[in-house]
Amino acid sequence: MDRFEQLKKQLIDRCGQMELRSGEPMSAHTSFHIGGPARLMALPVSREQAVCAVQAAAELGVEPFFMGNGSNLLVPDEGVERFIIKTSGMKNCTVAGTTVTAECGITLARLAVQARDAGLTGLEFAHGIPGSLGGAVTMNAGAYDGEMAQVVTGVTCLNGDGSVEEVTRFDFGYRRSAFSDGRRMVLSARMELAPGDPAQIAARMEELATRRRDKQPLEYPSAGSMFKRPVGYFAAALIDQCGLKGLQVGGAQVSEKHAGFVVNRGGATCADVLGLVEQVRQRVLAATGVELEMEVKVLN
Numbered sequence: 001m002d003r004f005e006q007l008k009k010q011l012i013d014r015c016g017q018m019e020l021r022s023g024e025p026m027s028a029h030t031s032f033h034i035g036g037p038a039r040l041m042a043l044p045v046s047r048e049q050a051v052c053a054v055q056a057a058a059e060l061g062v063e064p065f066f067m068g069n070g071s072n073l074l075v076p077d078e079g080v081e082r083f084i085i086k087t088s089g090m091k092n093c094t095v096a097g098t099t100v101t102a103e104c105g106i107t108l109a110r111l112a113v114q115a116r117d118a119g120l121t122g123l124e125f126a127h128g129i130p131g132s133l134g135g136a137v138t139m140n141a142g143a144y145d146g147e148m149a150q151v152v153t154g155v156t157c158l159n160g161d162g163s164v165e166e167v168t169r170f171d172f173g174y175r176r177s178a179f180s181d182g183r184r185m186v187l188s189a190r191m192e193l194a195p196g197d198p199a200q201i202a203a204r205m206e207e208l209a210t211r212r213r214d215k216q217p218l219e220y221p222s223a224g225s226m227f228k229r230p231v232g233y234f235a236a237a238l239i240d241q242c243g244l245k246g247l248q249v250g251g252a253q254v255s256e257k258h259a260g261f262v263v264n265r266g267g268a269t270c271a272d273v274l275g276l277v278e279q280v281r282q283r284v285l286a287a288t289g290v291e292l293e294m295e296v297k298v299l300n
Helices: 003-014 047-059 108-117 133-139 198-215 235-241 270-288
Strands: 019-025 037-043 064-067 080-086 093-096 099-103 152-158 164-167 185-192 222-225 252-254 261-264
Touching: 003 019, 003 037, 003 047, 003 080, 047 064, 047 080, 047 152, 047 185, 064 185, 093 108, 099 108, 108 133, 108 198, 133 185, 235 270, 252 270, 261 270
Parallel strands: 037 080, 064 080
Antiparallel strands: 019 037, 093 099, 099 185, 152 164, 152 185, 222 261, 252 261
16 A cells, blocks of 8 residues: 555554545646546545645645636646645635735635725736735745735735644745745745725726736636736736747647747647647747746646
């Protein structure tokens, strides 16, 4: 019996009704619709279940990978020998005055709507980001001049040994935070917003949604922006400048609508995406001297 089989047995014995899946295809859990099977996946719906899962893994020396909506993730076609803890079932949210506290698995869209309905402004930018709160805090997600660093005031996180910690210093930067190394799981976050008019908040959210629909290839599976913004440049503009819109490897294509996106036109593999990314990086570097860095995480 290997460590994963031992872990599954311990989780069944100790973690109650928590759902477990063996050999789970990751293509069903990523916005790219790409990825082979994960050796073991746990789907906790409460803090207690998440703590139990991490503690059991720590005892056996198995390092878990924490994931939310899989909207910024690329998984190898052959799958991964990994223990995945998917947190999308943890989605409670409470509002007290101008403070919103929510669990890691809530989608940013739902979170923004709940803030709007409570007459709170500050999360309009997040409404169209197709991720969960835990992932958004981990990578300091942002759009349209807004980012999580502007609103997050506290985080409850789960350490690799299963202990729970309250954190108020996050080291937020461009698409990174103190949690970006993956060693700690964001359990919940506290956000401080401002009073606002629900109608005006809704109008702003619709304005941003229209801009996304007009400019982004939402009709195809993707992981959003493929590359980080280089200092002093915009990745999409550089790629477009090099004439790479529409460049295709297998089923993966540089979007003809927005050069910063790589889309799955149908049947794309992880190898297709990585091959295309490497072509883009090399051609942009040769033409402009700028080296592009992937924003999307590759699980290995």
